[in-house]
Amino acid sequence: MKPASFDYHRPQTVEDALGLLARFGETAKPIAGGQSLGPMLNMRLARPRHLVDLNDLVELDFVRVVDGVLELGAMTRHQRVATSAEVRRAHPLLAAAAATIGHYPIRQRGTLGGSLVHADPAAQMPLIAVLANARIVIGGVGGMREIAACDFFQSVMTVDLRAGEIVTSVRFPVLAPNAGWGFRLFSRRHGDFAMVAVAATLALADDGRVADLKVAVGGVASVPFRIDLDASVFAGATPTASWIEEISAHVAERIAPEDNALVPAEYRRELTEALVRDGIKDALRNTQVEAA
Numbered sequence: 619m620k621p622a623s624f625d626y627h628r629p630q631t632v633e634d635a636l637g638l639l640a641r642f643g644e645t646a647k648p649i650a651g652g653q654s655l656g657p658m659l660n661m662r663l664a665r666p667r668h669l670v671d672l673n674d675l676v677e678l679d680f681v682r683v684v685d686g687v688l689e690l691g692a693m694t695r696h697q698r699v700a701t702s703a704e705v706r707r708a709h710p711l712l713a714a715a716a717a718t719i720g721h722y723p724i725r726q727r728g729t730l731g732g733s734l735v736h737a738d739p740a741a742q743m744p745l746i747a748v749l750a751n752a753r754i755v756i757g758g759v760g761g762m763r764e765i766a767a768c769d770f771f772q773s774v775m776t777v778d779l780r781a782g783e784i785v786t787s788v789r790f791p792v793l794a795p796n797a798g799w800g801f802r803l804f805s806r807r808h809g810d811f812a813m814v815a816v817a818a819t820l821a822l823a824d825d826g827r828v829a830d831l832k833v834a835v836g837g838v839a840s841v842p843f844r845i846d847l848d849a850s851v852f853a854g855a856t857p858t859a860s861w862i863e864e865i866s867a868h869v870a871e872r873i874a875p876e877d878n879a880l881v882p883a884e885y886r887r888e889l890t891e892a893l894v895r896d897g898i899k900d901a902l903r904n905t906q907v908e909a910a
């Protein structure tokens with residue numbers, strides 16, 4: 619199919635892009651990598667009258683670390699997130715998750731901002747943003763605002779973004795040097811969206827006991843979410859295999875996956891339990907590598 623007709627705009631500055639989006643309001647849509655919007659236009663699921671192309675906005679394509687925060691411009695491509703030495707140093711979990719998105723050509727075009735705004739419930743970047751307590755920076759003609767990732771994602775493909783606004787960057791707190799991390803996903807075919815994805819970070823105290831544990835799950839609800847683990851479940855625990863089993867079962871009990879003919883809820887729950895187990899094991903292994 620072919621898209622419904624639209625006027626194409628290619629602004630050269632963020633200011634001009636925001637001016638166009640403000641002028642055309644609800645009838646306009648920004649396009650970044652086009653990996654999700656392209657098919658939606660072709661299928662006429664999206665029919666904007668004006669398409670505002672963000673691809674010349676080089677000021678939105680950057681990676682920098684300032685004061686313990688890794689900030690990435692919204693137009694940073696997945697491939698750069700996956701391979702940048704700076705991202706790998708500051709947030710190896712983010713880099714590792716980006717490397718699993720789709721296939722190479724998709725990673726070459728798809729952007730961090732586009733992935734967050736598209737907000738597929740199983741997508742990697744929203745999951746890591748939620749786990750890491752990232753802050754989404756949003757620009758509009760009225761100025762800038764910042765919102766926590768957990769508040770940005772509202773429902774399936776629905777985010778807190780008003781007409782005329784764009785995501786300009788995303789701020790991830792740098793991963794603590796003593797934190798290990800794990801990222802696991804399951805999909806039927808390589809490159810498909812995950813059926814379930816799990817991310818975890820784990821920090822050990824000097825005596826080898828667990829000081830901090832964070833787990834987030836994607837693909838089991840309308841938005842990715844962090845499991846609200848009570849510190850009493852992990853703080854001071856010795857990270858044995860049985861403790862990991864206990865935590866995985868605990869997480870699996872606290873999700874309520876949708877039941878459908880394609881993927882029964884019980885299957886998704888078991889999958890989640892297995893991925894959490896493996897993700898925490900990876901995190902523990904990483905922690906020990908860091909400590910060695």
Ligand SMILES: Cc1cc2nc3c(=O)[nH]c(=O)nc-3n(C[C@H](O)[C@H](O)[C@H](O)COP(=O)(O)OP(=O)(O)OC[C@H]3O[C@@H](n4cnc5c(N)ncnc54)[C@H](O)[C@@H]3O)c2cc1C
Pocket residue numbers: 647648649650651652653654655656672692693718719720721724727728729730731732733735736740741742743783784785786809810811812
């Ligand atoms: C075959 C295939 C497999 C894929 N597999 C995966 C996968 O496994 N995991 C995964 O996470 N993703 C996957 N994707 C999606 C891919 O990651 C896309 O890059 C991403 O979903 C959208 O990013 P984009 O830059 O292409 O955005 P676009 O498609 O250009 O835009 C998507 C939406 O975001 C809006 N938008 C874009 N940028 C901004 C901005 N800066 N501010 C405000 N709004 C903006 C657009 O208006 C549109 O509504 C896959 C895509 C394909 C085609």
